[in-house]
Every structure is written in structure tokens, then in C-alpha cells.
Amino acid sequence: MTKFLPPFIILSAFLFSCTAGEIKVDAKESASHYKLGLEFAQMSLYKNSLEEFDLALKHDPGNQNARRKKGLVHFGLKQYDAAETAFQNVLEVEPDNVQVHVNLGMVFYAKKQADKARKQWEHAITLHENDNDSKAFNNIGNLYKIDKNFPKAIENYRQALAQEPANSTYLNNLGDSFRLQGDLKKAEDIFQQSLTANPKGMLTHFNLGMLYQGQKKHAKAITAFQNSLAVNPYHTEAHFQIALIHFLQKDKTSALHAIENALKAQPDNPKYRELLSKVESS
Numbered sequence: 001m002t003k004f005l006p007p008f009i010i011l012s013a014f015l016f017s018c019t020a021g022e023i024k025v026d027a028k029e030s031a032s033h034y035k036l037g038l039e040f041a042q043m044s045l046y047k048n049s050l051e052e053f054d055l056a057l058k059h060d061p062g063n064q065n066a067r068r069k070k071g072l073v074h075f076g077l078k079q080y081d082a083a084e085t086a087f088q089n090v091l092e093v094e095p096d097n098v099q100v101h102v103n104l105g106m107v108f109y110a111k112k113q114a115d116k117a118r119k120q121w122e123h124a125i126t127l128h129e130n131d132n133d134s135k136a137f138n139n140i141g142n143l144y145k146i147d148k149n150f151p152k153a154i155e156n157y158r159q160a161l162a163q164e165p166a167n168s169t170y171l172n173n174l175g176d177s178f179r180l181q182g183d184l185k186k187a188e189d190i191f192q193q194s195l196t197a198n199p200k201g202m203l204t205h206f207n208l209g210m211l212y213q214g215q216k217k218h219a220k221a222i223t224a225f226q227n228s229l230a231v232n233p234y235h236t237e238a239h240f241q242i243a244l245i246h247f248l249q250k251d252k253t254s255a256l257h258a259i260e261n262a263l264k265a266q267p268d269n270p271k272y273r274e275l276l277s278k279v280e281s282s
Helices: 027-042 046-059 064-076 080-093 098-110 114-127 134-146 150-163 168-181 184-197 202-214 218-231 236-248 252-265 270-280
Strands: none
Touching: 027 046, 027 064, 046 064, 064 080, 064 098, 080 098, 098 114, 098 134, 114 134, 134 150, 134 168, 150 168, 168 184, 168 202, 184 202, 202 218, 202 236, 218 236, 236 252, 236 270, 252 270
16 A cells, blocks of 8 residues: 655645636635545545545635645655646746745656756755755755765755754765765764664664674674664565675574565565575575
8 A cells, every 4th residue: 555655745735726706615615625635645545535635626726735735645646747737736826835846856756857856956945045945955965875976965965954953864864975985983973863863763773784784893783784673674675684794604594584584575686585595505
């Protein structure tokens, strides 16, 4: 079942253009359908949720909250063309809406249009002074990290953290950029800051494990990977990394157990199957 989107995706609304004589507005009825749409969305009943948001807009085309949440559901269902159309319509009415630009960038990124996503986020940053552009800075930082341009990634994550200093996700991303750049002491310190802000940061525990593994601190690495799995037992890459450490330590039994756990979730993963073969033949 498709999961509902994380809170950081904040959408805005499109106001239909019509005359008072064309549609009889019933704001109370619209609000009732909107509330029901939210309830359905929270229960992952997305089709019902969209139907209720449509009814909310039918009774009041100016119900911006309903249109915003409808766009959110389309994005969560990976209906990216519908989401893009909705966001573009919003921007025709509200061209300076920062969060809609951010979310349109998310649509472009989901559609593997990274250059368009970057431009959208960069435009969002330029719109207003003294507003919170942290999501846009973080997303741009992610693009630079993927391109292995770690100095630019670090620059953008720091810009994001200037606006939200305790954001554990931004701290994790910054720490991982320092790790990949080879500044391991700084990376470790920032990972610990992230875990102080959010002790259940699955990716932070995992990235800390990768840092320790690179330093050949195998016991600490395994503990960090296990902490990641305590948050999400289905994080298969953590199982794989544990298996790899045990294999390198020639602990065949432990390695088999860990790689089999990874393969339960991804039985056709070629990297996992290759390690299984190596362990079995060792």
C-alpha cells in the first residue's frame, strides 16, 4: 500500500476562476467534505480521500486547503503528471508561493528531471527574504551530493541548518557529506548531533555505521547498523553491511544469518546473492 507523504512536503492551493453566478458556494458543506478527505487520507484510503476533496471543491472552488491536500495525495500516489498540473495551476494564481515551487521541484525530481528540480528550488530561494527556504537548500544539497560535489552540498546543507539548526535530517546529510569527503572526525561529531536531535534516525545510525566500517572499527559499525535495524528491521542494506563485516572476519555463521535476512526482503538483489555465494563457498 502506498504510504502517505512525510510532513516536509507542504503544498498550496489553486483557486478556480469562476463567477458567483456559475457556482453556488456552500463553504460549510465544503469544509465537511474536506475534513472527511483528511480522515480518509490518514487511513491511507486515498481514492476516497480524492473523492472527498473533489466534493469539497465542487461546493467551494475557493477551498484552498482541499486543493492543496488533493495535490498532496496525487503526489503520494505517484501520480506525478496530475500533481505537476495541480502545482502549475497553483502558481498561475500564486506565482510567489515558495512551498508550491519546492513541491513542484519534488515532482520534477520524482520524474527524474533533476535539472528542472534544481531550477525550481533555486527560484523558490530567491522569492522572499527572511522566509524558511531550508527544504529547498537541503534538496539542492542532495543533488550536489549525488554528483559528488561535496563542497557545494555542504554549503547548501549549512544554509538549510542556518534556518533549522536542530533538523536531524539536515544534520545527517551534512555529516554524510563530510564522511564521503573524508573528514571523518567532523562527520562523526555531526552524526552524534543528529542522533541527539532524533535518537531514532535510521539513516544517521546507518551512515555512522558506514563511517566506523571505513575505519575498520567493526564492533562499533555492527552496533550502529543494529541500531538502524532497531528503527526499521527491513532496512536491507544494514543487514548486508553486517553480513559483509562478518564475512571479512571469517564468521561464516553470522554472515549467513545476516545476508539471509537481507535476501528475505530482496531475494533477487544481485549484490546480496553474490555475497551469499561467497559466504557459502568460504
